[in-house]
Amino acid sequence: MLKTVFEKHLNILDYSLSSLWRRRLKNASVLLVFAGVIFLLASFQMVTQALTQLAKDSLENTPEITIQRMSAGRQEAIPLAYMDELSTIFGIQKVVPRIWGYYFDEANLANYTVMGLDVSAMPFGKKLNLALREGRFPEREGTGESVIGQSVYTAKDLKNRRVISFFRPDLSLKSFKVVGIFSSIVDLLTSDLIVMNIEDARDLFAIAPGFVTDLCVYVANPMEVDTIAKKIADRLSDTRVLTRSQIMKTYQVVFGWRSGFASVCLLTALAAFIILAWDKASGLSPEERREISILKILGWETTDVLAVRFWESFLVAALAFVIGCTFAYIHVAFFDATLFRPVLLGWSVIYPSFQLIPNISVDDLLLIFCFTVIPYLAATVIPAWRCAIVPADSAIR
Amino acid sequence: MLIELESVTKIYNKGRPNEVKALTGVSLTIEPQTMVCLKGASGSGKSTLLSIVGCVFPPTSGRASIAGKQLSRLPDRFLTIHRRETIGFIFQQFNILPGLTVMDNITLPLLPLGVSPRERRKKARILTEQLSITHRENFLANQISGGELQRVAIARALINNPPIILADEPTAHLDSRLSMEFMSIMNDLRLAGKTIIIASHDTLVTDHPQVHHIVGVKDGRIHVP
Numbered sequence: 001m002l003k004t005v006f007e008k009h010l011n012i013l014d015y016s017l018s019s020l021w022r023r024r025l026k027n028a029s030v031l032l033v034f035a036g037v038i039f040l041l042a043s044f045q046m047v048t049q050a051l052t053q054l055a056k057d058s059l060e061n062t063p064e065i066t067i068q069r070m071s072a073g074r075q076e077a078i079p080l081a082y083m084d085e086l087s088t089i090f091g092i093q094k095v096v097p098r099i100w101g102y103y104f105d106e107a108n109l110a111n112y113t114v115m116g117l118d119v120s121a122m123p124f125g126k127k128l129n130l131a132l133r134e135g136r137f138p139e140r141e142g143t144g145e146s147v148i149g150q151s152v153y154t155a156k157d158l159k160n161r162r163v164i165s166f167f168r169p170d171l172s173l174k175s176f177k178v179v180g181i182f183s184s185i186v187d188l189l190t191s192d193l194i195v196m197n198i199e200d201a202r203d204l205f206a207i208a209p210g211f212v213t214d215l216c217v218y219v220a221n222p223m224e225v226d227t228i229a230k231k232i233a234d235r236l237s238d239t240r241v242l243t244r245s246q247i248m249k250t251y252q253v254v255f256g257w258r259s260g261f262a263s264v265c266l267l268t269a270l271a272a273f274i275i276l277a278w279d280k281a282s283g284l285s286p287e288e289r290r291e292i293s294i295l296k297i298l299g300w301e302t303t304d305v306l307a308v309r310f311w312e313s314f315l316v317a318a319l320a321f322v323i324g325c326t327f328a329y330i331h332v333a334f335f336d337a338t339l340f341r342p343v344l345l346g347w348s349v350i351y352p353s354f355q356l357i358p359n360i361s362v363d364d365l366l367l368i369f370c371f372t373v374i375p376y377l378a379a380t381v382i383p384a385w386r387c388a389i390v391p392a393d394s395a396i397r
Numbered sequence: 398m399l400i401e402l403e404s405v406t407k408i409y410n411k412g413r414p415n416e417v418k419a420l421t422g423v424s425l426t427i428e429p430q431t432m433v434c435l436k437g438a439s440g441s442g443k444s445t446l447l448s449i450v451g452c453v454f455p456p457t458s459g460r461a462s463i464a465g466k467q468l469s470r471l472p473d474r475f476l477t478i479h480r481r482e483t484i485g486f487i488f489q490q491f492n493i494l495p496g497l498t499v500m501d502n503i504t505l506p507l508l509p510l511g512v513s514p515r516e517r518r519k520k521a522r523i524l525t526e527q528l529s530i531t532h533r534e535n536f537l538a539n540q541i542s543g544g545e546l547q548r549v550a551i552a553r554a555l556i557n558n559p560p561i562i563l564a565d566e567p568t569a570h571l572d573s574r575l576s577m578e579f580m581s582i583m584n585d586l587r588l589a590g591k592t593i594i595i596a597s598h599d600t601l602v603t604d605h606p607q608v609h610h611i612v613g614v615k616d617g618r619i620h621v622p
Contacts, residue, residue: 003509003511004510006496007509007512007513008508008509008510008511011507011508011514012508012509014508014514015508018496018497018501022497111605146414186550248415289496290492294492294494294505295505296477297451297453297480298481298486298506299477299478299480299481299482299506299509299510299557300477300509301477301509302476302507306511306594317514
């Protein structure tokens with residue numbers, strides 16, 4: 001009995017395949033459009049996941065806590081004297097001062113991120129050398145040295161030159177020797193970055209001696225980060241205390257918002273496609289009507305005809321899902337999501353050109369499946385009921 | 398009796414403005430292993446009568462018993478099951494699906510029965526050999542001649558080995574040689590134990606010596622000429 005039921009469904013599946021093949025042109029066009037919609041949705045999901053993962057990896061070596069001084073709701077320079085206050089808080093491993101600012105390059109219409117700090121003072125300083133494509137970080141005492149990101153290197157058209165110059169606020173020129181270039185692997189965070197000695201950054205931005213833009217706090221026990229952050233906020237009431245997890249959340253929100261916005265647009269396209277599929281499935285061509293009435297008069301039940309419709313739709317949808325997801329993976333992994341890069345990466349002017357590693361979980365695949373395949377099945381099988389109740393006698397009349 | 402109709406009436410779209418009374422008080426009995434011809438003009442009610450005998454739908458009123466089952470008492474699903482076990486259809490237009498091969502067309506009624514592909518081919522091969530179309534098995538239906546299409550339709554009607562064969566205007570698209578050939582095959586099937594009911598107004602069929610009874614149908618009633 002069970003074998004017969006199994007064999008019956010195999011037969012119906014076999015018939016569905018042959019039916020799809022007989023209407024291959026119509027089905028291929030549906031498959032193509034559907035695979036396209038799934039490709040767009042899956043690409044967005046994969047890029048969002050990849051960016052979040054990349055941000056997570058890149059933030060791994062950043063300080064657990066960053067302290068900035070606020071005045072009238074805006075950031076201003078923080079005195080180095082605050083470090084003395086921090087030294088009294090138990091659990092803080094190290095405090096590294098940093099100058100973080102932006103430099104607008106009028107010639108290239110590009111906004112660079114300038115970071116002045118003593119890399120060797122950071123607990124993971126040596127590890128950071130791995131982030132360099134070539135060279136080294138500036139020496140602690142050596143002034144006039146810098147490490148630049150990929151986009152800065154390209155924008156400044158350095159080629160074999162290793163000297164770059166920037167204007168101070170008083171329009172006097174300050175030159176730097178480029179001693180290192182960041183690897184593209186960490187491009188998300190370093191693409192527009194220029195790292196230099198803290199004294200050089202102070203000189204470039206004309207920041208008063210004894211002041212920096214923020215203090216980087218490293219904590220011995222990662223479990224204590226939130227507690228220590230709270231203590232710092234209590235002691236230094238005019239500061240903003242940012243933990244690494246908060247920064248990570250900001251990245252997720254930014255990418256998630258952009259991806260979400262784009263997904264809403266894509267879901268609209270999907271809805272239009274589903275409505276079209278419903279409309280097509282609701283109407284029967286005279287050939288299809290004739291075929292159903294022949295099958296019914298030959299002893300096929302309404303449920304058998306519905307099963308054919310289900311398998312036809314499922315095969316188209318499943319194939320479109322596999323094709324869409326595969327092409328989305330190729331698009332993200334091998335073409336760096338070229339189509340969506342501008343939408344998802346709202347960088348200031350210069351866009352990072354980092355390698356995306358597609359990261360998609362079973363949950364994400366299931367989500368895409370539920371948003372695409374299931375509505376398509378519903379849109380094609382439910383109206384098929386009306387088609388399947390074509391009276392058998394129309395084959396005789 | 399294999400087929401018994403008693404005061405059968407069939408009304409399409411009953412109670413609606415487009416109501417049509419197709420059959421009125423039809424009583425008919427058909428014995429097994431006979432060849433019966435339903436004769437009548439177009440619109441006389443032949444196809445409706447054939448549909449009731451073929452278990453396609455039950456009558457609106459009256460009693461119809463086909464191979465021991467009362468049609469009016471059978472739900473739609475069981476009507477379908479009874480039809481596929483009891484009736485083989487041969488249509489006027491042959492109703493062969495053009496995109497399928499001859500073999501696939503012949504085995505169509507076996508698919509919902511869960512018959513394996515090997516068994517299906519085996520059953521179909523016996524029929525294609527009997528009807529001399531083995532060499533066309535893998536041809537698409539639109540690649541063979543009208544006479545061969547007729548044989549494919551006969552093979553498909555026989556694949557489930559039903560006791561009753563119904564043919565609706567089977568010679569309408571055949572020349573006289575092929576029509577005679579068709580009648581000869583029908584007679585062979587009758588001799589093999591089948592009951593044959595042919596709806597036709599073709600004299601080659603109605604005047605055929607092997608036809609046992611001719612039932613005239615006119616304006617939805619049995620008509621004695």
